[in-house]
Amino acid sequence: MRAIFCGALALFLSLCFADTASAQPRPRRRRPPEAQPAPAPEEKPEAKEEDESDEEKDAFLAIEGGQVYLPSGALVSGQTILCKNGKIVAVGAHVEVPEEAETIDATGKIVYPGLVGLNTRGLVGSADSTDVFSLNVSLGLTAGLTTVVAGNTAYKLTRGTLEGHVLKEGLFESIRYDTSNPRARAGLREAFERGQQHLRDLEVWEEAKKKDPKAPKPDERWIRGDYAKALRLLKGEATALADADRVYEMRALADLVETFDFDLIIDGAFEGHLMAGELSRAGISVWVTPRTRNDPDPELVRASGASIENAKILFDHGVPLAIRPRSTFISLNGLAGRDLLNLSMEAAFAVRGGLSEPAAIDALTRAPARMLRLEHRIGSIEVGKDADFAIADGDLLYYMTLVRWTVVDGRVVYDRMKDSLLDHVRPEDEDMPPPNDHWPRRLGEDW
């Protein structure tokens, strides 16, 4: 691997080549029709023959001329992103693009990393039952989503194929630690205590074994249910996920985390702005919905209730922050604008409350990727990561911006001009004639 960094335009351009992205063999059948390479031009019969003989050919995708949202939060223009077999292999101004590469002319567009949808419902089923051609998958892609968390598993929205569909299983251990169920609360605490004692016992045993190889191993038969959950958390093998909104709930959780030292994500946290320092000190991550409105409790003397500044205050205190919409499914029947289709608007609302724009974009991409422990695969545009992009008409946080292309694993899975879901909205070319047919338009003229 060789990397060249050179300064240009008084800013920075990064130009990297990587050969490390391993060429994944693509099974023949799982390749969906739209991912097939375009037929070679007829004047090159030799090249065509080669194409047919070499089935496991490298698939290249080049996104040229667009502004690229870099992990630092900077927008750099005139960049080319080259992807090979679903991984990013080069980002820069002078990237050599192979002839056979599929290209997207992103001039005037902004290339963002694919968005992460947390806690979704109805977009994907499971590894064995997802409808890879469903309308909801297409709708998710129109919003720029490329990765979604459903249940305890992270999925890619791999439209038309199951290859790479399941990203990671067993993401969280969900815990309940609220005042409404004191017995469960005591039980969880006890599980943590016993787990901690067990880990100490193991250490002692390791030491004892050095002297006496026959030293008895601590009993492990009791490790199941809550105990197994607590032990996984104590060992750092999983992240805990808990619902908590109010200060007293979060304070109890913060106390638990400080006592037992495990990774915790709090989902909700609309009163987080009242105890951001405590959350930060405990190293707790939060998922917030900036549009949550909750009036202060008049019976309380202390401050309470939601604030539009919640995300900003949490971020300023250094609390890792991911943004999710209020309702986490794609809905066309309910109140529009509150679901996953408008995920970026949720982040824009946080910006209205004072959060910086890069932080807001981060809260949709890199921050959740880190919370899912998938930052080595998704969440930012960097060499070696998965080629998941949301290529938007403009600033993602602007209310009129639409996603033009969505790319998952180096495949263009959504093209607004071909998929007629939103093709009647055409800010870029008003003179373009309206489409004369209906969804799905990708079929071409003769259908």
Added chain:
Amino acid sequence: MERTQRARRGVARFIGLLAVFAVTVPATATDRPERMTVIRAGRVITGTGDVYSPGMVIIDEGKVRLVGTGLEIPKGARLIEAPRETVVAGWVHAQSRFQLPGFRREGSHAGRSAKDELYLDDIEFDHFVEHGFVAVAYEPSGGGIPGRAALVSTGEPKLIDEPGYLPVEMSNPGRDKRVFEQTLANAKKAVEARAKAKEEFDKKEAEEQKKAEEAAKKAKEEGKPAPEPRKPGEFKAPNVDGDVVPFMPFFEEAEKEKRPTLFVKLGRASDLIHFDEVLDEYEEIEDHVVYQLLPGRFYSDYFEVVELLGERKARVLAEPQLDRMPYTVNLYNLPAKLVAAGCTVSFHPEDSLSGFDRYRSAVAELVRTGLDRDAALAALGKNPAQWLGLGDRLGTIEKEKEASLIFLDGDPLDPISRITRVLVGGKTVWEREE
């Protein structure tokens, strides 16, 4: 009645033989006139690409002997005059549960068969006959792999002695994918276990044989009477679950002929992608798959996988209908697209009387909106017959095939033409009464 007929046949055979031996005339259709039937029709569509107009079919002992124009009529042969009618080969209904009660069953039951629940007397096969179906495949009900289909000849209802296909439900992959994968894995394991057992047995047998020979040699040297020659042992294969047995030939080259056809039922385009995951692991089954595209309730999205099916020249079974694009009122002609992409298509009607009634006009509509006419005709008889393993008996009007024919008073794909007469095995089993 039957006895006299048989007696007459015997006499005819005797006379025929005499004629052959007495005067060595070349064997022509005139040899045995009494048991022959000659059809003189306005048009004969053979299904092999030939159309004779006017056309003649000479039937001998229930089998087609000659097809053509201006053939010599054997003396004394029974003549069916149908100057205004079109004759085509009888149609085959490849997937039915007509007049059978449904029930739920999950998991793999490949060892069972629809024969177990099929009482031929309880089903009104006349309905099949008068709609032109000369053979029908009854399949067991349920998810997973419910069991083998049973093939029935409808004229004088009787089971056809031919192993039926195996339906494999895949329209609910979350439930059925693992069942299918597990069954295939078990079959593979069973074949391996059997091969291993056989190997051990052979080794042991060889040792025993050697021992016996040595003993015989020793006895001979010592001048003792030779011991009894050793009987070769009998190989006992390890027991296998009956639901796994039908899949075992897939993993054994020697049993290639016994490999069953799998009718994989898909409920939407995505199910094919799920099925392909199984196919990737078990490539052995690929050539034995018929994809059955179940109609969607409001629309279907099979257009997404037309290319994928075309690439592998898939065999596709579907109901003849114009499908609706998802969330629109736009119709598209899926069978036409499939045929154009390189698939072979068969049709089957919806399992009700109204479905039978609509069947031919539905196919006609598909032809009117772009389906290739020959492909449509093949989809009614030739293809399903082949897929059911009846390709050498039914499906086309050819020499040596069964004379199971349909007479229509117009073109078979004209919605207003009617079936006037149906022959099964050379016998008229149904005739329209005016």
